Each structure stands twice: as structure tokens, then as C-alpha cells.
Amino acid sequence: MKIVNQHSPIQQLTKLTFVLLFIFSTSLFAQQGDAANGKKLFKANCAACHKLDKKVLGPPLKGVSEKRDRKWLYSWIKNSAEFIKSGDADAKAIFEEFKIPMTPFPQLSNKDIDDILAYTDDKPAKKAASGAGASTKVDPKVKLGKKLFKANCAACHKMEGKLVGPGLKGVTERREKEWLHAWIKDNNALRKSGDAIAKQVFEENGKMPMTPFPQLSDDDIDALLAYFKVGDVKKVVKNTAGVNTTKKEKKSSGAWMNWVVILVILGLLIWMFLSKVTFLKIIATVFLLLVGAYFTFDWLMGIGVDQGYQPIQPIAFSHKIHAGDNKIDCQYCHSSAKHSKTSGVPTANVCMNCHKSISEVADDTRVGALGKEQLDKEIQKIYNAVGWDSDNMKYKENYKPIPIKWIRVHNLPDFAYYNHSQHVTVAGIKCQKCHGPVEKMDEMKQHSPLTMRWCLDCHKATDVNLDNKYYAKIHKQLSEKYGVEKVTIAQLGGKECGKCHY
């Protein structure tokens, strides 16, 4: 027989307000002064060499104030080099371990350092709060549960898969609610009381007793259980996938219309051929010949032209993310364009300038059909090429680099000379003028036809910048010769055969 708890509406209302008040107060607490300012300071001063939970150049800083006392930290942060000299044993030991002196921060006051430490200690709770804040539709109880999970359980449990303890997603289906309450509060007591399941769990997980959590209230545990039941809500990824499919549908409906038109014309032609009237037959034949000639000519003109060429590159590199979203200058990577005939494909050391610290993409990043999981592997390909050990943050010793075999997209035939520096540095043309909106392309493709006519059209239409005093005399002679004020590239000799073909 079921026991049904009857709540009066007033009771429910008070409960609800209590929960809301509680959540409000915790979120207020999380945003309060210290840690927030600490986060700012951390990002501005420390984050270049330290992460919270992973070794970078220096050690991870999460919970550092528990490892060292505060005075020690003050003198270390303000001037570690002098502190080491003063003969502190701990300071010396750290220097020996990392071998790099830490930048001194005399400009940070004790208060600033306190703020930073508040942030480094407080991180798990804060991250949970901000993460939950982003997903608006999540039940507040689940939100609270996630926060508590990260603060208390995540050291030994994941939601899915075993860590030290078992994965917790869906645990509410495996065990009774009352049992879980008792277990979380004090699992040792539960086991001693002779509970069979408790003993079994203990045996299954390597006989490691779980830390008791008597400080969690019943409401806290309920929130945790709610979170275990629901798990993390995945959001953004689904949305973009939806958009993609609708776009495809639109495209295919357009193609469908084209096919209808073609079929109608075909039907008409066949009808004309089959009719007994000779005139119609002749018209149809002429029409067919013209269409055939058009396509043949078009095809012949396309020989050696690779407009639209879009090879599959060895790494799913997205120009959109790098040049578009992150606004990295084209020449940051293609640095030889300013001095050389070729605009070079960057060597992997240029990739590593950023990807030393960026080893994975943001959660909602997508390139075509690839999501985060695949894209992280794409970054891994750079590490394989150069031999970077991202766990220990250093290059592997005696590693033979494996060059990345990028496939060249833009390639002029060997009988035409083209020089990037002449166009990029001297003329100051934007890369996009020839290469198209690269900053919007996930996958690089050839935007322009790169035919001679295309070159000459631009040379005829573009005026030379006449500001250069060194060439003033020549510019004057040219403008007199052609009787114009502005000289185009073609008038300067940009139409002469020998300029490009020799």
C-alpha cells in the first residue's frame, strides 16, 4: 500500500519560497567581492603560467592556501627570487622542481593576494554556479545538486564511468532514496549496522570507505539525487544541428525545382521530335545543338581552371574560427606573404604559439559535421606532428617531427609568375580581394578563377597609388603619355606579356 503525503497549498508555497531564498542567497554568496575580484586578478596575473587544476608552467593553484600558510604565500608571490635567496626550504624545493623563477608581483597588495586565494579555493562551487546559470531551463534543484556534486563528490565520482567510486548518473534507479540518504551521511555506520547492500558496495569498489558527509542536509541530498537522475543537460549542440538540417532541406528543395524545369524542357523537346511537323523538328535540333555547343564551350574554358577546388585537408582546420571568430591577422600565420613570392603555409611552431595552451576547443564549437570530440583530436594531430606532450607541457625528447601534408589550394601554372609581396606589401591589397571571404570559410576553397583574364581585369581597373615620391617622375611621365590624372596598373606595364610570362 502506498502512503501519499498530503500537502496543503500553503505548505507547498512556504517550501518553494524557502528553496528559492536558499538558492538566491547561495548565488549571491558566490558572486560576492573577494572571489570575483580574485578571478579578475588571477586572469590578469597568474593565468599565463598557472591553471587551477592542471600543471602548466607552474603548479596547479586550486586549494594552494591549504598547502602553504598565508605569510609564506605573500612573500613568495611578491618576490619569489628573493624569498629563495633568503633560504626558505620550501621555496628552494619548489624552484628545484620547476627550475623557472616565477615573475615577481610586488604590485599586488596582501588584500589582492587574499582575493586571488579566495578565488583559487572557491573555484569548484563558482564554476558550477556559472555553468548552471547558462542553461536557463534546468530545475533549480538540479542546479543546486550539480553545485553540491562538484564541491563534494566530484573528487571521487564522475556522472558516467567509474573514477574512485562508481558513476552516479541514474543511481536513484538502482537504490532506494532512504538508503542513499543514510549512505551519503555516514556510510561506515550504515555498513556496521549490517546492511547487505552497503557491504556489497564496499566490496565492489576496492574496499575503500567513502568519506562521510554528515554536513549535508536532507534537502541537499535530495538536490543531489535530483541531479543524479537528470544529469547534465546538453543544449547548444542540438540547436546548431537542427539549423544545419533545415538549411540542407532548403537547398535540396531548390535543386528539386531545377530538375522539374529540366524535365519539362526535355519533355517538350521529345514531343517536338515525335511530332510530324518538320519545322518543329528543325527548331528542336537547332536548340539541342546550341545547348550542346554552350556546354562544350563552357567545359573547354574550364580546363586548367580550379575555381571551387576544395580538397580535404589532413587537419580539419577552420579559417572561420581562427581568422573570423578570433580575428587573427592573415599574416600572423602566412607571415612570408609580406616578403616573398609565396605566402607560406605556417610551420607547426606557429600553431604551437597558441595551441601550447589551447589543447581543446570550446564545448559548443562545430566545424561542419565535426563536434568537440573530433576537433580535440584534430588539435592532437599538431601535437603528434611536433612531438608535444600536453600532459607534461613539454616537447618530447629526440622526437622526429612528422610534417603535416597540407594540400595546396591556390596554384598558378608554372608558366605564370606571381609575387605575393608585390601585391600585399607594395600595393597593400587585402588578402580577401583574391582569396574571397576566407574568414567565413570552415573549409578552404578556391574563390577566384585565377585565369589571365581575371588578373588583367583587375590590373585595368585598379589605380596606382601615386604617393611614393621616389617614383614621382615616372608617374608624371606616364600620366602625360596617357593624358590621364590617375594611372592604372595596366598603364604602368601590368598588361605586358613579359611581366608574368618569361
Added chain:
Amino acid sequence: MKSLIKIIFSLFVIVVFFSCSDKAQRNIQYMPDMYRPVPYEAYSTNPNFANGLSSQQPVAGTVARGSAPYDYPNTEEGYQAAKANLVSPLDSTQVDYKKGKKLFNMYCAICHGKKGDGNGVLSQRDKFVGIPNYASREITEGSIYHVIMYGRNMMGSHASQLQPAERWQVVHYVEKLRNDLKK
């Protein structure tokens, strides 16, 4: 009826002929001998070298045209020595802030910010965090050059992207930014 079959067949052939274009393949070429270079191209594979690349690193002990030997080693001592002793070879007439600005915005501003305050686009977007403000660091001509040359901490070397003369222009522009920030 025979002619109908003929027509449909020829149309079919034409459609098939034009429909097989693969954008991951290059188009056919007329006289490919003239399209494809005989010598090795800058980024092509090259069986004549042990590592199979056409683009090789400078031979040890040689100085390429436009570059200059740099004697400070890539160590902490080297950094301190460069910071104390290395001075710019440019005199005041050779310093070109316009050029320095252009290069700085191209290679440095993405992290360090256009004003040198450590607030570049990558920093704003949380991709690369912890970038210092120039004003808060004790840096000199020599140390700036040394860091561009070898990198420091999480910053990588930018020597492959900037030639020595360009590095010095950037150094002077960084010093200008730093002085502006300190005002």
C-alpha cells in the same frame, strides 16, 4: 521510336558527362608539362633531403641574408643578460612607429591588445588568459627583443614570423605603448 531511344541516350550521355565534377579534385589540364614545375617548389616534398622537405632550416654556422647572429642563449641567464646589455641598433631616425604599429597589430595585438594592456581578442574571448599589461612589467629593449626571439613562459617564439629589423621596430613600438600606458 528508334530516334526517341537515340535522343534519350545521347541526352543521358551528356548529363553523365557534365555531372561528374568532384570539388576535391583539380580540373584536367591542357598540356600539364607546362603547368607543373620541373624544379622543386617551396613547400613540396623533396627526396634529396633526409627529412623529405624542400624547405630546410639554415645550415648551422651560417647567417642568412637579412638576418643577424644572436648570441644570447635561450636560458634564464641569457634573458637577464639581454635585459641588461642588449640595446637597439636603430637610431632615432630609423625608428618607424608606423611600421612598428602595423607589425605589432599583426603579430602581437591578438593577445597583448592594441594598446599593450594585455586585453587582446584572444584574451577577451578567454582563449588565452593571463596576459600582462606592459606597464606592470619591468622590461627593456633587450628583454623585449629576447622574448620575441625565443618566447617566454607561455608565449612562443615569433622569430620565424618577424625578421631582425622588423623585431626592432616592434620593440620600439612596444616601448612607446608602455610609456603611453604608464602616463
